[in-house]
Amino acid sequence: MDYLKYINPGIKSINTYEPGKSIEEVMEKYNLKNIVKLASNENSLGPSPKALEVINNFKDVHLYPDGDGLKLKSKISEIENINSDQIILGNGSNEILEIISQTFLSPVTESIFSKHAFIVYKLASKVRGSKFHEVDACKWGHDLNGFLKKINDKTRLIFIANPNNPTGTYLSHKDILEFLKKVPKKVLVVIDLAYFEYVTAEDYIETNEILDKFPNVIFTKSFSKIHGLSALRIGYGFGNKTLIEIMNRVRQPFNVNTVAQKAAIESLSDQRYLKNSINQNTKERLYLYKSLEIIGMDYIPSQGNFICIDTKTSAKNIFESLLQKGVIVRPIDLYGMPTHIRVTIGNRTENNIFLEKFKEVLS
Ligand SMILES: Cc1ncc(COP(=O)(O)O)c(C=O)c1O
Structure with missing residues (x-):
């Protein structure tokens, strides 16, 4: 051994x-x-009854999935008001977080996230041998000024969960905009929106304005939470199209199965x-x-x-x-x-x- x-x-x-x-x-x-x-x-x-119906009726398990996920990306592009080439599908949003880390982190880089943040940010950084900073929380939430203090030449990724798991705290649109203005453009900011549907705060973030102003931001979303499709493993990331194209080079060819793609389309349509x-x-x-x-x-x-x-x-x-x-x-x-x-x-x-x-x- x-x-x-x-x-x-x-x-x-x-x-x-x-x-x-x-x-x-x-x-x-x-x-x-x-x-x-x-x-x-x-x-x-x-899950949505409509999603359950396509799951129950699915037979074509002998065929590979659509590796580009074209139909689902088209549905997501309508909902997010972006182009399909700004979207990457993942085997759960975890896989998107992994692909981002694989693309940017190495033993000579650093990442930043909050002390009580989703555990995968730390795991993904550790696996790549990257140094990471866990910034002390402020009233259990993200202390974005604390994040800014940790940025240096080696910083490649900042992870923000909004709302945060496990604390449930959130950041407003204004908080995020002010923060992004101060982050150097060479640092990619990952904003994880796994629970965004549940937010009732009126000052919550508006993704399109952020994407328009900051090409160094990528958002991730999950079908495991409100969509009730955890077992199928599906999520997505969206951001600048050049970034997405680079991440697609890292992605495995058939990473999202057909049932998951079909069920996700139905679920997104079931208002x-x-x-x-x-x-x-x-x-x-x-x-x-x-x-x-x-x-x-x-x-x-x-x-x-x-x-x-x-x-x-x-x-x-x-x-x-x-x-x-x-x-x-x-x-x-x-x-x-x-x-x-x-x-x-x-x-x-x-x-x-x-x-x-x-x-x-x-x-
Ligand atoms: C904040 C956050 N992001 C991402 C995920 C990953 O979700 P999934 O990979 O199932 O889409 C979770 C799961 O618990 C989470 O809490």
Whole structure:
């Protein structure tokens, strides 16, 4: 096994990504019949019925997918009001983040992101041996002035999640514009919009104006969250067409499967389903806030489909106790928040089960 001495140095310090516990795993381990999973920010309404129909009727598994994803890109271009050549499809938006990192990061570069930000930014930087700066948060959100202070000649990428996972905090259009004006044009800013549909803040960002003014910005979006297509693995990035063309050189030829492409088109067209999902989330977010206030629990106000709750004790212990009662949430010590749990906002029944079990665990 001598070859193991030669793995890329950045990989030595990485632990394998630990996803949220699966329903089957918890059922089996604790001998439970019913599980409520509020761990991975999935849509509790499931996918759009229209998307489900194309999934159920799909037969052509023997044929390779359209490697260019032309129909889906055409649909996205309508929605985003951009050209198709400004779009790259990914096997989940994770793959887009990976492709960006592969394109720009190496052992002589640096990246910047917030201390409590989506874990993949750190992983993608580490794998490439790139140095990275985790900037301390400001009221749990991104401290963009802190980001500016870390920029130097070696900076290649800045990652911003808006809203942020796991904290649920967001940045306004004005915040982002002011920041971008101060970022050198040679630095690419990745703005991750995996949860943008859930935002209700009126001063939230407007992507077209940013793209017009800043060719050094790329946005990423996911079909895993509100679209309820997590299992199919599909997401996209959009930005300057020259950048997209370069990233397409790195992308694997058939990275997005046909079922995912077809389901994504249907889902984007199903406005009723998207509206219902947003409405449920907005209503249930407020319901959870109120219920948490009644039991005296601190939480971070969220613009996403999840809420971080400060348990003021070991969140891992709370997580374990909830598991035994059939409720899966996410302890976020890995994100530097050892007393917080992140809870996906479910439907009223799921939220009530969570609240009931949470109270039992706390008492
Ligand atoms: C902020 C953020 N970005 C990106 C992703 C990746 O999503 P996917 O690869 O499923 O599209 C996630 C998933 O949890 C996320 O929270």
